Amino acid sequence: MSSRNNLQSLFSSEEIETAVKRLAAEITKDYQDKNPLVIGILKGSFIFLADLVRLLDFPLEIEFVRLSSYGRGRTTAGKLNVVQGLHSDIRGRDVLVIEDIVDTGQSVSFLMDYLLKKKPASLRLCVLTDKPSRRQVEVSVDYLGFTVPDRFLVGYGLDFDEKYRNLPDICALREE
Numbered sequence: 001m002s003s004r005n006n007l008q009s010l011f012s013s014e015e016i017e018t019a020v021k022r023l024a025a026e027i028t029k030d031y032q033d034k035n036p037l038v039i040g041i042l043k044g045s046f047i048f049l050a051d052l053v054r055l056l057d058f059p060l061e062i063e064f065v066r067l068s069s070y071g072r073g074r075t076t077a078g079k080l081n082v083v084q085g086l087h088s089d090i091r092g093r094d095v096l097v098i099e100d101i102v103d104t105g106q107s108v109s110f111l112m113d114y115l116l117k118k119k120p121a122s123l124r125l126c127v128l129t130d131k132p133s134r135r136q137v138e139v140s141v142d143y144l145g146f147t148v149p150d151r152f153l154v155g156y157g158l159d160f161d162e163k164y165r166n167l168p169d170i171c172a173l174r175e176e
């Protein structure tokens with residue numbers, strides 16, 4: 001049985017590629033000579049980040065952080081924490097955070113506050129998908145791939161119960 005029976009494709013890999021190229025062009029314009037530190041939020045950003053940075057033809061460094069709280073399933077569970085942190089000093093650095101999706105905004109807003117306390121020279125946010133209808137905390141997104149409807153999305157790094165991250169397109173789970 002195909003694993004895709006309960007999925008509706010929203011953005012094809014071609015559409016994603018076009019969006020990632022557009023974002024890479026914007027980021028290149030802004031960070032050309034800045035040797036930025038690109039910080040991916042695990043696990044959801046890993047494919048997006050991998051595709052994006054390969055289109056950035058200037059010096060940069062890459063780090064990953066991992067946040068707690070998002071357990072298995074669809075909703076927030078518990079208090080946010082950085083469970084796998086930075087190995088670089090970000091003071092005075094130009095920092096660009098990469099995330100898969102901004103939903104309520106809690107995760108990204110927590111991480112941006114955490115990073116700001118470390119006094120970077122600049123701090124910006126690049127997200128693949130934004131679900132503004134669900135927002136609880138104001139978040140300013142500097143580079144955006146897609147605005148998405150209030151559906152649960154999987155694929156291209158996004159998971160449901162750790163599954164579907166490997167899909168090449170972005171899909172919505174069909175409501176049962």
Ligand code: IMP
Nearest residue numbers: 044102103104105106107152153158159
């Ligand atoms: P927020 O803190 O509510 O903005 O949620 C952000 C995190 O929740 C993301 O990094 C995802 O890990 C997870 N998340 C939120 N919405 C979705 C979705 O539609 N599909 C998969 N993961 C999601």
Ligand code: MG
Nearest residue numbers: 042043044100
């Ligand atoms: Mg995530």
